[in-house]
Amino acid sequence: MKKVGFLSFGHWANHSAYKTRTAADTLLQSIDMAVAAEEIGINGAYFRVHHFAAQLASPFPLLSAIGAKTNKIEIGTGVIDMRxxxxxxxxxxxxAADLISGGRLQLGISRGSPEQVIDGWRHFGYEPAEGKTDADMGREKALExxxxxxxxxxxEPNPYPMFPNPPGLLRLEPYSEGLRERIWWGAASNATAVWAAENGMHLQSSTLKYDESGKPFHIQQAEQIRLYKEAWKNAGHQREPRVSVSRSIFALVxxxxxxxxxxxxxxKDKFGYIESDKRAVFGKSYAAEPDKLIEELSKDEAIQEADTILLTIPNTLGVDYNVHVLSSIIEHVAPGLGWR
Structure with missing residues (x-):
């Protein structure tokens, strides 16, 4: 049995074919999409985070709004760039967002992906320490x-505070118990997947990873997941790890x-370069009649290794059509694969 969620990139543009022509359209439709997804039995509503782009960028107001309008669907990100x-x-x-949702946040974080501007984190006031890279900075912030x-x-508490303090050192508030155990790391390499396991984070693996063997994408991703699970076991964590993989899947009905x-x-899978010097493999999209989809997806080794499938949705086509996309997968494809 697998959990099935959706992943929205949150695009908008003033385009005649788009249902999301403004940021307000995208934000409000994202809330409506999560509510509708919960109603049809989808397990998770996840959102990408990108800065300096006509896409979703500030996740916590959105996650809080969804948490207030829904009751059981998991709410998450994929991923927040910690830089x-x-x-x-x-x-x-x-x-705050986790408490509003009743403890349903599943936050995906990462050192980040290529962005719209050069060193965008510098505009936010951040610089890597001397001798460190921006990736080092992202991982250090994640650990903090x-x-x-x-x-x-x-x-240390102020001896003359505005309000009485409890005894001892002070923590940040509001504190949401259990949230630490619901943090995921978006890993593009085998090494960072192992690092995530060692630090007790769940694993998010998308439709892109660094090419480390030349093998097909789903095989490389499955190998990454197995290394992660082994590292988790070796770390001695007392809870079960979770692993999600993202896929673009469309049932043609x-x-x-x-x-x-x-x-x-x-x-087909594609091989290319990101950040100019890193060779990567990009996973293919799946689009076919339901029977053909079941046949193709049953051969995807990474899907077999994961417990959660995040279906990327074309958010610009509007809520109604995306509910149809998800409903088609739930009704015609998921039962044949044992996902629910």
Missing amino acids: YENPLYMVEDAG FLDKLKGVGFA TDQDRYYFGQEADR
């Missing part, structure tokens, strides 16, 4: 975030589906 974050402020925001989520006091995604049917 841009103040870890302590993020602990407060995340704690994890540490402060434990709710252990660390700040209507003429509209075939019009939008019929051309995806012959897609």
